[in-house]
Amino acid sequence: MIFDRLSQAIQEKKNPTCAGIDTRIGHVPGAIREKYDCGCARGAADAIWEYNRALIDLLADVVPSVKIQIACYEMYGLPGLETFCKTQDYARQAGLVVIVDAKRNDIASTAEAYANAFLGGAGKPAFDADILTVNPYLGWDGIEPFLKADADRGIFALVKTSNPSSSQLQDLPLADGRTVFEAVGDLVEQWGEGTVGACGYSRVGAVVGATHPQQGAALRSRLLHTFFLLPGYGAQGAGGKDIVGMFDEKGGGAVVNNSRGLIAAWQKSTQAWPDAVRAAALAMQADLAAALGL
Amino acid sequence: MIFDRLSQAIQEKKNPTCAGIDTRIGHVPGAIREKYDCGCARGAADAIWEYNRALIDLLADVVPSVKIQIACYEMYGLPGLETFCKTQDYARQAGLVVIVDAKRNDIASTAEAYANAFLGGAGKPAFDADILTVNPYLGWDGIEPFLKADADRGIFALVKTSNPSSSQLQDLPLADGRTVFEAVGDLVEQWGEGTVGACGYSRVGAVVGATHPQQGAALRSRLLHTFFLLPGYGAQGAGGKDIVGMFDEKGGGAVVNNSRGLIAAWQKSTQAWPDAVRAAALAMQADLAAALGL
Numbered sequence: 001m002i003f004d005r006l007s008q009a010i011q012e013k014k015n016p017t018c019a020g021i022d023t024r025i026g027h028v029p030g031a032i033r034e035k036y037d038c039g040c041a042r043g044a045a046d047a048i049w050e051y052n053r054a055l056i057d058l059l060a061d062v063v064p065s066v067k068i069q070i071a072c073y074e075m076y077g078l079p080g081l082e083t084f085c086k087t088q089d090y091a092r093q094a095g096l097v098v099i100v101d102a103k104r105n106d107i108a109s110t111a112e113a114y115a116n117a118f119l120g121g122a123g124k125p126a127f128d129a130d131i132l133t134v135n136p137y138l139g140w141d142g143i144e145p146f147l148k149a150d151a152d153r154g155i156f157a158l159v160k161t162s163n164p165s166s167s168q169l170q171d172l173p174l175a176d177g178r179t180v181f182e183a184v185g186d187l188v189e190q191w192g193e194g195t196v197g198a199c200g201y202s203r204v205g206a207v208v209g210a211t212h213p214q215q216g217a218a219l220r221s222r223l224l225h226t227f228f229l230l231p232g233y234g235a236q237g238a239g240g241k242d243i244v245g246m247f248d249e250k251g252g253g254a255v256v257n258n259s260r261g262l263i264a265a266w267q268k269s270t271q272a273w274p275d276a277v278r279a280a281a282l283a284m285q286a287d288l289a290a291a292l293g294l
Numbered sequence: 295m296i297f298d299r300l301s302q303a304i305q306e307k308k309n310p311t312c313a314g315i316d317t318r319i320g321h322v323p324g325a326i327r328e329k330y331d332c333g334c335a336r337g338a339a340d341a342i343w344e345y346n347r348a349l350i351d352l353l354a355d356v357v358p359s360v361k362i363q364i365a366c367y368e369m370y371g372l373p374g375l376e377t378f379c380k381t382q383d384y385a386r387q388a389g390l391v392v393i394v395d396a397k398r399n400d401i402a403s404t405a406e407a408y409a410n411a412f413l414g415g416a417g418k419p420a421f422d423a424d425i426l427t428v429n430p431y432l433g434w435d436g437i438e439p440f441l442k443a444d445a446d447r448g449i450f451a452l453v454k455t456s457n458p459s460s461s462q463l464q465d466l467p468l469a470d471g472r473t474v475f476e477a478v479g480d481l482v483e484q485w486g487e488g489t490v491g492a493c494g495y496s497r498v499g500a501v502v503g504a505t506h507p508q509q510g511a512a513l514r515s516r517l518l519h520t521f522f523l524l525p526g527y528g529a530q531g532a533g534g535k536d537i538v539g540m541f542d543e544k545g546g547g548a549v550v551n552n553s554r555g556l557i558a559a560w561q562k563s564t565q566a567w568p569d570a571v572r573a574a575a576l577a578m579q580a581d582l583a584a585a586l587g588l
Binding site for chain 1: 316317335357362365366368369370371372374375376379395397398399400401402404405407408410411420421429430431433434435436454455456457458459460461462464465466467468469470474477478481483
């Protein structure tokens with residue numbers, strides 16, 4: 001079961017980091033960029049692929065997982081999605097758990113088509129994810145097909161997102177005293193019932209912004225069988241101290257994503273880009289380990 | 295402005311129908327299917343492309359718009375998305391308004407990448423939509439980038455979806471007396487402020503399931519500047535009488551989607567498939583026109 005595998009990889013590397021491979025052309029070091037015609041989709045996609053390969057080589061012994069944001073590749077059309085697929089394969093061959101951040105969502109038969117695309121159920125999925133992010137707004141019949149696709153894979157459903165406007169809908173108070181995001185969290189916990197693995201967590205994880213320490217900690221004590229993906233570390237402002245409460249008492253049950261803080265680390269450094277990226281990943285590992293007492 | 299253009303096309307054709315080109319390989323007539331190796335992604339994608347072309351040829355003088363469900367193409371990977379792009383171009387060349395049903399959603403900079411992919415803002419978009427469906431769960435900073443991409447294009451945000459489980463989250467009562475979907479509807483109306491065109495509707499439309507006649511009618515009187523996309527007609531059970539209340543008093547302000555009821559019409563007919571598809575489209579036009587008094 002995928003959350004067992006992710007939990008084990010986190011323990012082995014003593015590092016609950018997910019490296020966000022959300023590569024824009026502006027994140028690619030000049031030495032790589034200048035080799036390609038980055039003004040066209042093909043050239044930009046090829047430059048990003050070369051950088052992604054280098055990133056995975058640099059990070060694979062430090063981090064247990066990557067999160068690949070498909071929007072960054074869709075914007076380059078078919079060449080971009082080709083780079084997306086190659087990046088997935090390369091990360092999996094490097095032994096990393098591959099989280100695809102696609103926030104897909106639709107009703108029953110269409111959700112099944114998305115599940116086939118990302119998680120399987122009809123042969124090898126074209127966009128091969130171990131765990132896929134999904135949007136919960138449509139309810140259970142938009143979630144179930146993702147769980148049916150392949151019993152070894154899982155999903156992260158959005159519960160409380162890291163962005164400032166997340167409060168606009170997600171924080172609205174319900175008549176029963178809960179907020180909308182708490183109700184979604186309760187649904188996520190319910191949707192995962194019967195799929196709990198050895199790690200104590202189900203196949204339905206939750207996305208909880210690291211930028212909301214109090215709400216995240218409250219969700220942690222509420223959702224006892226739900227693994228958390230915590231975006232918002234680094235560029236969005238959250239640090240190690242903010243995420244402690246979103247882990248369980250053993251320092252497990254969550255993984256912290258950092259995208260720009262790793263892949264664009266060289267832009268704020270005097271080191272050569274490979275050294276800067278690796279240093280940023282090691283600094284994050286140290287920050288999280290200190291905060292969690294790993 | 296795209297909703298002016300859509301409204302005009304509906305008036306000219308006296309037909310508020312959107313043909314859902316959500317083609318699965320099982321919808322493709324045998325005479326086409328047998329020409330391709332449909333067991334592989336390439337063959338299936340090519341068979342679907344041949345059928346889509348025929349569908350658009352058959353429907354272009356009857357319907358004003360198509361809705362293309364990207365999930366049906368993503369499941370076939372890059373060959374599927376190639377068919378998706380060719381279908382979009384072909385529909386646009388036939389003079390149809392192209393709605394892409396992708397329900398995309400993310401936070402600010404990533405929403406911008408999706409906007410670039412579907413609506414422009416960074417050159418010609420790879421997946422070229424006149425109107426894109428989006429999921430509102432992340433709030434305004436996940437919506438704004440879609441509106442910034444190209445002032446002539448628009449979005450449909452999910453408000454009340456057509457599926458049975460839509461009630462699970464969307465119908466929850468808020469402390470202020472509204473339901474979650476009413477609150478989302480109010481946000482949609484607010485997000486569209488300042489973008490209202492000659493037709494009286496803004497660039498931010500709403501998806502409202504035709505399967506919920508009462509809730510849809512209540513939304514109609516609540517959201518005065520919001521154009522509706524109404525899925526759920528036909529295979530999902532809604533008919534002309536169900537959607538009347540979701541149109542404005544002039545019979546405008548909405549478009550009704552039908553996917554399987556058109557593209558798979560030949561499966562329930564004794565007619566040759568081209569005749570069956572066309573007959574289904576004309577029957578839907580007649581049903582809507584009678585219900586709306588067009």
